[in-house]
Amino acid sequence: MSIIYIDVKNDEDSIQIGDYRKQHLYYKIHSDVVAVYESNGALASAIKNGCTYQAEALFTFSGHGHFDYINDFGYTKIFDKDDNDLVSYLGDKIVHLHACFAGDSLGPQMVSQGCKAFFGYNDYFKAPHEDDPDYHLISYFMQPDETLVIELNNGVTAATAANMAIMEYENSIDAIDNSSQNGNYHVFIRENRDAFCHPNRDSKYGDKSATILMAV
Amino acid sequence: MPIQKKKPERNKIPKDQWNLAIGIDENGDAITLEDYDLNQKKRIIPFQADSIPEVAKKQLALNRLENVKNYGVFRLPGVGKVDREKAIELIKEDSEHAKYLIQLELKTIDLMVQRLNSKE
Structure with missing residues (x-):
C-alpha cells in the first residue's frame, strides 16, 4: 500500500483546500x-520522479485543475492531456484529483493510457470561503473526497469507494439543506456531487474493480 | 425508539428565499417565491426561469442578489473571494464569470420551486 500525496498550494484558493486536507x-x-509534495516542494519534475519510483500507488492531488492539465507550484504542467507518456507515471495507479475541471479531458486520457481508475471533477469544485460565518460547513464539502481517499487506502475497490463518496454527498446535501440559510450553498453541494467523476459513472474513468492492494 | 420524522421539503427553504424574485412579470415587477406559493393553485404564474431571454436572466439574477440577505461567500478560481457585492459587480460588467453566477441564481430558483412543489 502506498500513497503519493500532493497539495499544490500556490494561491489563497489552493492553500485553503490543501491546508484542510493536511489537517x-x-x-x-x-x-x-x-x-509527499507540498507548496514549493510540489514541482512537476519531483512529482514525476516519485511516480516513476512508486508502483501500484494511490496518487492523490489537490490544487488548481484545468480541462486538459494540472499545474505544479511554479505553474509548470505536471500532466497534460497531450502527453503521450502518461503511462510511465500513472500506468499502475489510481488517480484522485481534488481539483476543478480535470475530470473532463485529462482524467479520461490518463485512463486511456493505463491509469487504473480516476476520480475527480468535471466542473468547478465549490467550497465556502473562510470569511463566511458558515465556514464550518466546509467539512460537508470536503467529506466525500476524504472518505474516498481513506476507503481506497483501506483497500476497497474503486466502485465501492465511489459509492461511499456518493453516500457522503447525500449526507452532506441533507446536512446543508437542514443547517444553512445560504441558498447558494444548497446548490453548490449538489453541483459538486454532479461534477464528481468516478468509474461507476462511466468506463472512461477506469476499472470499477481496481484497488491499490495489488502491490502487497 | 421513535421514528424520526423527515423534515418537509418546503421547511428546507432558507427564510430570505421566500422574498426573492423567481420571475419578473410583464410589468417588470418581481414575482417572489411567496407570490408563487400563494397563487400556485390558480396557476397564474408560469414558471420557466431557464427559458427566459438572456437579458431577463441577468435582470432576474441582479434583482435577487440586490435583495438576498444570506449569500454564502465562496471561492471562484480566477476571481478568488466572491461575496454578494462581488457577484453583482461581475454580472454587471459581463465578466467571463457572469454566466455561471446568473446560472447559479436560476439553479437556486429551480431548487426552491422544486421544494415548494414537493409532496414530501
Missing part, C-alpha cells in the same frame, strides 16, 4: 504516504 485527511493516512 483532516493527511493524519488519517500518513503511515501509508510514501511521497
Whole structure:
C-alpha cells in the first residue's frame, strides 16, 4: 500500500483546500504516504520522479485543475492531456484529483493510457470561503473526497469507494439543506456531487474493480 | 425508539428565499417565491426561469442578489473571494464569470420551486 500525496498550494484558493486536507485527511493516512509534495516542494519534475519510483500507488492531488492539465507550484504542467507518456507515471495507479475541471479531458486520457481508475471533477469544485460565518460547513464539502481517499487506502475497490463518496454527498446535501440559510450553498453541494467523476459513472474513468492492494 | 420524522421539503427553504424574485412579470415587477406559493393553485404564474431571454436572466439574477440577505461567500478560481457585492459587480460588467453566477441564481430558483412543489 502506498500513497503519493500532493497539495499544490500556490494561491489563497489552493492553500485553503490543501491546508484542510493536511489537517483532516493527511493524519488519517500518513503511515501509508510514501511521497509527499507540498507548496514549493510540489514541482512537476519531483512529482514525476516519485511516480516513476512508486508502483501500484494511490496518487492523490489537490490544487488548481484545468480541462486538459494540472499545474505544479511554479505553474509548470505536471500532466497534460497531450502527453503521450502518461503511462510511465500513472500506468499502475489510481488517480484522485481534488481539483476543478480535470475530470473532463485529462482524467479520461490518463485512463486511456493505463491509469487504473480516476476520480475527480468535471466542473468547478465549490467550497465556502473562510470569511463566511458558515465556514464550518466546509467539512460537508470536503467529506466525500476524504472518505474516498481513506476507503481506497483501506483497500476497497474503486466502485465501492465511489459509492461511499456518493453516500457522503447525500449526507452532506441533507446536512446543508437542514443547517444553512445560504441558498447558494444548497446548490453548490449538489453541483459538486454532479461534477464528481468516478468509474461507476462511466468506463472512461477506469476499472470499477481496481484497488491499490495489488502491490502487497 | 421513535421514528424520526423527515423534515418537509418546503421547511428546507432558507427564510430570505421566500422574498426573492423567481420571475419578473410583464410589468417588470418581481414575482417572489411567496407570490408563487400563494397563487400556485390558480396557476397564474408560469414558471420557466431557464427559458427566459438572456437579458431577463441577468435582470432576474441582479434583482435577487440586490435583495438576498444570506449569500454564502465562496471561492471562484480566477476571481478568488466572491461575496454578494462581488457577484453583482461581475454580472454587471459581463465578466467571463457572469454566466455561471446568473446560472447559479436560476439553479437556486429551480431548487426552491422544486421544494415548494414537493409532496414530501
